[in-house]
Amino acid sequence: MKSSRLSQVYASILIDALYQMKNYPITLVSNVLAPFSVLVLILLVSHGDLLSISIEGALITSMISGGVNLQIDLSHMKNDFKFQDMLVSSPTSAFAYALGMGMAALANSIPALAVLTFLSALFIRATLVGALTVLCVFALMFAFSVALGFMLSTFSTDIQQNRAFVSILTIILATIAPIYYPITYIPASIRFLAYFSPATYAAEIAQNAIGDLQLTAVNLAADWVVLVAVCLALFAVAVKKSHWRDP
Amino acid sequence: MTDLLECSSLSKRYGNEPPALDEVTFSTETRGIFALLGRNGAGKTTLIRILATELQPTSGSASINGMDVLRDTNRIRQQIAVMPQEARLVPWLTPRQTIYSYLLYRGFGRKEAASKVRDALEKLGLGQYENVVNRRLSGGVKRRVLMSTILATDARILFVDEPTTGLDPLIRADLWATLRELKRTHFIFLTTHYLEEAERLADRIGILENGRLLTLGSLGELRAGMKYQVSMRILNGGSPFEPKVGEVFKGEDGSTQIFTSEEDADRLTEELVKEKRRFSIYPISLEDIFYYLVRRPIEEDTRKEPRENGDRHEE
Numbered sequence: 002m003k004s005s006r007l008s009q010v011y012a013s014i015l016i017d018a019l020y021q022m023k024n025y026p027i028t029l030v031s032n033v034l035a036p037f038s039v040l041v042l043i044l045l046v047s048h049g050d051l052l053s054i055s056i057e058g059a060l061i062t063s064m065i066s067g068g069v070n071l072q073i074d075l076s077h078m079k080n081d082f083k084f085q086d087m088l089v090s091s092p093t094s095a096f097a098y099a100l101g102m103g104m105a106a107l108a109n110s111i112p113a114l115a116v117l118t119f120l121s122a123l124f125i126r127a128t129l130v131g132a133l134t135v136l137c138v139f140a141l142m143f144a145f146s147v148a149l150g151f152m153l154s155t156f157s158t159d160i161q162q163n164r165a166f167v168s169i170l171t172i173i174l175a176t177i178a179p180i181y182y183p184i185t186y187i188p189a190s191i192r193f194l195a196y197f198s199p200a201t202y203a204a205e206i207a208q209n210a211i212g213d214l215q216l217t218a219v220n221l222a223a224d225w226v227v228l229v230a231v232c233l234a235l236f237a238v239a240v241k242k243s244h245w246r247d248p
Numbered sequence: 249m250t251d252l253l254e255c256s257s258l259s260k261r262y263g264n265e266p267p268a269l270d271e272v273t274f275s276t277e278t279r280g281i282f283a284l285l286g287r288n289g290a291g292k293t294t295l296i297r298i299l300a301t302e303l304q305p306t307s308g309s310a311s312i313n314g315m316d317v318l319r320d321t322n323r324i325r326q327q328i329a330v331m332p333q334e335a336r337l338v339p340w341l342t343p344r345q346t347i348y349s350y351l352l353y354r355g356f357g358r359k360e361a362a363s364k365v366r367d368a369l370e371k372l373g374l375g376q377y378e379n380v381v382n383r384r385l386s387g388g389v390k391r392r393v394l395m396s397t398i399l400a401t402d403a404r405i406l407f408v409d410e411p412t413t414g415l416d417p418l419i420r421a422d423l424w425a426t427l428r429e430l431k432r433t434h435f436i437f438l439t440t441h442y443l444e445e446a447e448r449l450a451d452r453i454g455i456l457e458n459g460r461l462l463t464l465g466s467l468g469e470l471r472a473g474m475k476y477q478v479s480m481r482i483l484n485g486g487s488p489f490e491p492k493v494g495e496v497f498k499g500e501d502g503s504t505q506i507f508t509s510e511e512d513a514d515r516l517t518e519e520l521v522k523e524k525r526r527f528s529i530y531p532i533s534l535e536d537i538f539y540y541l542v543r544r545p546i547e548e549d550t551r552k553e554p555r556e557n558g559d560r561h562e563e
């Protein structure tokens with residue numbers, strides 16, 4: 002990547018993460034607390050049985066909320082501040098901007114990730130392969146949510162549209178997917194619904210990797226295929242459909 | 249390379265709406281200041297956004313110094329900087345952080361960017377606000393920070409959409425001075441609703457109405473193109489007065505506005521003096537030209553429909 006592209010990525014990280022945390026330290030606190038609401042709830046309800054699975058669930062949620070938050074931030078930049086117009090009409094590349102904003106979302110998740118990683122180290126016993134698998138899944142989920150967030154933000158023209166996108170996104174990605182508990186907890190008759198969410202495949206793979214779920218080799222392979230395919234397809238759509246210059 | 253800004257049959261339709269830009273064709277030199285005037289919704293922002301590669305035209309073409317806005321996008325983007333009409337500062341940043349990051353986006357290295365920030369802020373007298381969070385700044389200061397953001401770049405072509413809206417008269421005059429200095433080295437394409445601003449600053453002026461370009465030229469050329477050279481205003485009072493010269497408009501305050509030729513103006517003046525009426529007379533100004541060209545009865549404000557000349561008279 003050219004140095005000017007790196008500058009652009011860095012600029013996004015500055016405005017959407019570092020400067021934000023510096024000027025508004027309260028965002029740091031909220032960033033740390035973000036994943037704990039559901040985590041604590043699940044732990045209490047399950048009397049601690051779902052500890053490892055829900056820590057991992059919180060990690061996946063952090064990845065997904067990266068994309069959702071990104072969508073919100075991008076839409077502000079574009080619709081409310083018209084800042085994106087200033088960038089579109091400059092040498093900034095759409096890719097560097099999106100990547101940078103994605104990294105900013107990641108940077109904003111770092112406090113939460115750090116805490117969750119610490120908890121994982123304490124409570125989850127995973128093999129090296131298992132841990133790497135989980136990392137891989139997280140990376141995919143993150144890339145997926147960033148691409149989705151960027152694409153949606155280029156479509157949205159105001160805050161209300163944006164809100165609608167966010168809530169649909171949240172339901173598809175986080176609510177119908179069995180992220181904080183094994184999929185077997187969902188009644189068999191409506192279990193198919195969960196498979197509409199790519200997060201379900203991610204969660205299955207991750208839960209399998211740390212031993213909370215036993216998938217057959219075929220199921221595991223299928224999960225991977227679907228997850229990767231969905232991510233690639235979305236990336237292709239995002240690249241093709243996102244409009245940097247307004248149509 | 250031709251140093252021209254050229255539009256050829258440039259049109260823009262948003263969805264099925266009537267065209268926001270309708271076959272706009274013109275060409276103007278890319279130096280000095282070009283002021284685009286027009287009523288709300290005339291299509292100014294739409295035109296700027298197309299030229300600044302932010303918006304896709306529906307049809308037609310446009311180029312800046314030989315670079316096509318659709319084909320040579322990357323080259324154009326190196327050379328332009330834009331202050332959008334509705335741009336707002338990102339509230340959680342400071343002016344310094346705003347300008348610094350924008351410069352990074354434009355490809356400056358960190359050192360260079362940092363050194364340019366201070367200059368840019370000083371240029372508009374904003375040094376004292378450097379580290380104040382944007383959301384605490386007053387509206388006018390925010391607007392000026394935006395302006396210094398684009399001045400900090402090394403772009404030589406600036407698109408500024410209503411740069412002085414919301415500024416107090418003194419600050420506005422300061423900004424005019426800055427623009428006047430800048431125009432020696434830059435091409436500035438600005439829009440404004442302040443006719444005085446265009447009159448004072450612009451080397452060339454275009455008037456857009458209903459997506460069509462009504463006229464374009466220097467103030468002198470615009471004046472010369474007018475059918476009438478004199479503008480008179482007769483104040484309200486006394487018996488109704490219906491002069492039979494030039495074109496007559498009734499103002500909201502009951503005054504009568506007349507555009508007419510020099511000879512007719514002389515005759516009318518004598519008549520008015522005899523009748524002891526209060527009136528003013530002056531050579532046609534940009535404001536007069538603007539009103540003359542775009543004026544029409546408010547109640548017949550059926551925008552997008554072409555008007556007949558006769559429609560301009562109010563009953």
Ligand SMILES: Nc1ncnc2c1ncn2[C@@H]1O[C@H](COP(=O)(O)OP(=O)(O)OP(=O)(O)O)[C@@H](O)[C@H]1O
Pocket residue numbers: 262265268286287288289290291292293294295333
């Ligand atoms: N994104 C959009 N979608 C639909 N219609 C639009 C959009 N932007 C502008 N328009 C319409 O296009 C026309 C021209 O708008 P534009 O913003 O270019 O006018 P303008 O001359 O800049 O006005 P103003 O002086 O109020 O800023 C208007 O009728 C407006 O309603």
Ligand SMILES: [Mg+2]
Pocket residue numbers: 292293294333409
């Ligand atoms: Mg406008």
